[in-house]
Amino acid sequence: MTRKNKKNNQKQNISTLLILFGVVLLVSPACSAADEESVVPKLADVELVAFPDPSGKLLFAAQAESGDPYDIFLLHLENGEMERITRTNASDISPDITQDGSLVVFASDRARTYDIYSVTLPGGEPEQLTAFGMDETEPRISPDGTRVLFQSDAFGDFDIVVLDLATGKESRLTEADSQETQAAWSSDGDQIAFLSDRDGDFEIFAMDQDGSEKVQLTENAYYEASPVWSPDDSQIAFLSRRDTAHFQIFLMDMANGSETQLTDLPQTVHSPAWSPDGTHIAFIQEGSSGSQINVVELETGEVYSLVNEFIKYAGLVWIN
Secondary structure, three states: OOHHHHHHHHHHHHHHHHHHOOOOOOOOOOOOHHHHHHOOOOHHHOOOOOOOOOOOEEEEEEEOOOOOOOEEEEEEOOOOOEEEOOOOOOOEEEEEEOOOOOEEEEEEEEEOEEEEEEEEOOOOOOEEOOOOOOOEEEEEEOOOOOEEEEEEOOOOOOEEEEEEOOOOOEEEOOOOOOOEEEEEEOOOOOEEEEEEOOOOOOEEEEEEOOOOOOEEOOOOOOOEEEEEEOOOOOEEEEEEOOOOOOOEEEEEEOOOOOEEEOOOOOOOEEEEEEOOOOOEEEEEEEEOOEEEEEEEEOOOOOEEEEEOOOOEEEEEEEEO
């Protein structure tokens, strides 16, 4: 196989993975203003099954109806209030938010290719942060709110780049002849987990926050995806198929490297998001007619329905 064909096959693999987890989306016509106002639900209007005393906030991208664009929403779990963060004819996806709730970053194709944007809460206007002319997606804000990780295909392969919000300086953290994607900060900001197919299929790696000391964490014949550190950095939640028919959530113990399957559901799940206290993981579950946000309790493995008002979701974060 030639180097060019190998790169094309790698790009096809990563594109398939990104489409599966709601990162690469087609632009669709916007709904009318009246429709936009009518599709912002209260928590009382969505099914919440036996999940006691929900707390914190859920940030996610959602599609109200099939063919509508994705916009960013912030759901206050205690009172059911829903804030609409973006409203556009394009698709706004893969959101993340600072721990104090003051700044949201997301990917959007409003400039044709996907770029990274930020918006200050409450009521700010989106500001474009990147303009490589290629696709930049999956932004993740550092725990101290000063830097943003994202993946970019501006270098021929997808690589992990970090942006300093104060200076605008961008630094490339990975430069291997492979695809590096879906980076995630550890809760203390010292390490970064990410995916790489440098060994042929997507495995989870970790590196120091400056891109040094890269270490492979998983090694098997299956694709992994969406690594997310627990609030105390003792575990990483991630997606894998392993011996399951669909992608499910697994947990990796960072002390001994052991892996445990957490969910066993009849549909694909994606976008795992830890609760602030580390006792639950919210996730998006795909169905034949759409998707919904569910939550699993780590101690018991019990799954509860949380939000199912919108038809599709893309990206999920849970903060205090």
